[in-house]
Amino acid sequence: MTEKKVRAYTNIALIKYWGKRNEELILPTSSSLSLTLDAFYTETSVSFNADVDQDTFYLNDHLQDTAATQKVSRFLQLFREPAGISSSALIKSTNFVPTAAGLASSASGMAALAGAANLASGLDLNPRDLSLVARRGSGSATRSIYGGFVEWQMGTTSADSYAVPIDDASWDIGMVVVVVNHHEKSISSREGMKNTVATSPFYAGWLESTAKDLIEIKEAIRLQDFQKLGEITESNGMKMHGTMLGANPPLSYWEPDSVVAMQLVRQLRKEGIPCYFTMDAGPNVKVLCRLSDSAKIKTRFAEVFQNDQLIVAKPGPGLQVLTSN
Incomplete structure (x- = not known):
């Protein structure tokens, strides 16, 4: 059986994101700019299955607890609802970066989850719209949709707070x-x-x-x-x-x-x-x-x-x- 998974790379902010003006929507108090790195990444697959009665989340081959699974479940609703999907999901994710150690694991983790959910739901969101949704999982994830130098534009509302690619960083960086x-x-x-x-x-x-x-x-x-x-x-x-x-x-x-x-x-x-x-x-x-x-x-x-x-x-x-x- 063919399994599709999405790989997202971490990004390191050069102009920092530090502060939200809206906690729920994860709207930042300022714009930021980052460099996506090839050495750290997350790979994630999502499959929706009507035969499963609840979302199940594995991280690095370990079944996750209720709190971690609920966070992922809430994020998946951003894909399930517009796609008209009511079934539960199996989520498998592998972090090739230390989790929560200040190496941007949440950026690659939530960006990979967004990409995998986009595939599984069939929504086929374009990069800009995927960046918008990834932001709802982790602010810095909005930048990991793209490679190279990336700007997260703070925007004025949730509808225009997303990342845009600035430069592919192919010049001895x-x-x-x-x-x-x-x-x-x-x-x-x-x-x-x-x-x-x-x-x-x-x-x-x-x-x-x-x-x-x-x-x-x-x-x-x-x-x-x-x-x-x-x-x-x-x-x-x-x-x-x-x-x-x-x-x-x-x-x-x-x-x-x-x-x-x-x-x-x-x-x-x-x-x-x-x-x-x-x-x-x-x-x-x-x-x-x-x-x-x-x-x-x-x-x-x-x-x-x-x-x-x-x-x-x-x-x-x-x-x-x-x-x-």
Whole structure:
């Protein structure tokens, strides 16, 4: 029997998404921009079956509990209702990325689920509309519909808050990912985001500056100006973490090795190797670099970190449909 599954790749935000203006619809407080990576991805299949009395969800071959299954079930309703499907679903998903460790597993996970549900339901949504629906599962998933550099336009309503491709990133761009800790983080992005928006006195300044950063980074991408791209990426990421430190209670995802990695990036720049760091809601550090420099950057990091903590990633593609027997 032929099984179709959808593969979606993670994306790392260079202009960060940190805050919602509508929790239920997952509408962001600002637009964001990311780079899709080839090294981390999720593969998911969905099959609707009238003979099954409830949705069943397997993640990495493990049957998931009620809470995890209910989240997936609610998301599948966004496909079942318009397609006129009333039957339950069997969902099988495999994460080739640590879950909830600040490596964008929710982005690839929900984008893959959206793609698989789109196939199974027969809705045949176009990429823009699929991006709209994927957003309802995880904000960052809206960007994983596409490859390369992708902008999530915040929009004014749910109908125009979706991602658009900006550039295929085929010009000597890469990342070295430093996996400081692959375990699930103690505070979810959702909770950390909510608390930061509600309590950080720096948040208004973050929104103002990130809008300017987005304009400037798109120009840097258009000109293929790597230095400007990197400088904006590093600055924007640190400003996001600054807003977290201003929250009540203060929030930090950093670990000692996160700081070690950031300092090493600064040292490499002093030595003439252009590279820049960014971090999301987790301790892991992503080093934006020229792909042609990635091997020597990894070699330098291997003097401090274990080899299995270092992953070189190239720009990744958008959703892919895979067929297996």
